[in-house]
Amino acid sequence: MNPVVHFEMPYEEKERLVQFYTQVFGWDMNYLGKEMGEYVVASTTETDENHMPIKSGAIGGGFYPNSPDMPKSPSVVIAVEDINAAIKRVTNAGGKILGQTVEIPSIGQYVAIIDSEGNRVGMLQPFEM
Incomplete structure (x- = not known):
């Protein structure tokens, strides 16, 4: 999970x-x-x-x-082990990727997505994972 x-x-x-x-x-x-x-x-x-x-x-x-x-409303960020694999799962499941993956210094790789219901969600591959 x-x-x-x-x-x-x-x-x-x-x-x-x-x-x-x-x-x-x-x-x-x-x-x-x-x-x-x-x-x-x-x-x-x-x-x-x-x-x-x-x-x-x-x-x-x-x-x-x-x-x-x-977005004008709260959103959550979900940690993933492999951001590139997670991006593929998002698109395969009908979601959209917003922009490019970016590095947040000392934190990890981040990208925002839109889920199948139109919600904006962040995905983060922390450097520790």
């Missing part, structure tokens, strides 16, 4: 977003900057030295700036 390892949601105002999730849930929010697409990483649970959740079943997430070419 391939586990859900991350969630993603859009934001309108970075400072408001960070204040909300810090105040309400106590999450650590880290801004990655322009070079990483204005992404904000949310640590939702205690992590180890590699920034991986210590608690089994817990995941972290991230927020991206709202834009016309990005």
Whole structure:
């Protein structure tokens, strides 16, 4: 089985977003900057030295700036052992690949897909797998 390892949601105002999730849930929010697409990483649970959740079943997430070419609703990222094989399975099952596979520094290979029902989902081949 391939586990859900991350969630993603859009934001309108970075400072408001960070204040909300810090105040309400106590999450650590880290801004990655322009070079990483204005992404904000949310640590939702205690992590180890590699920034991986210590608690089994817990995941972290991230927020991206709202834009016309990005989804307006939450989505999940699913870990796969072989991203190229997973891409073939997606297309064979009637899904679509959005763009090219990209490397996320120190994390792994990532690509977004559209599933058979029109949902946007991320796939990640972590470097550790």
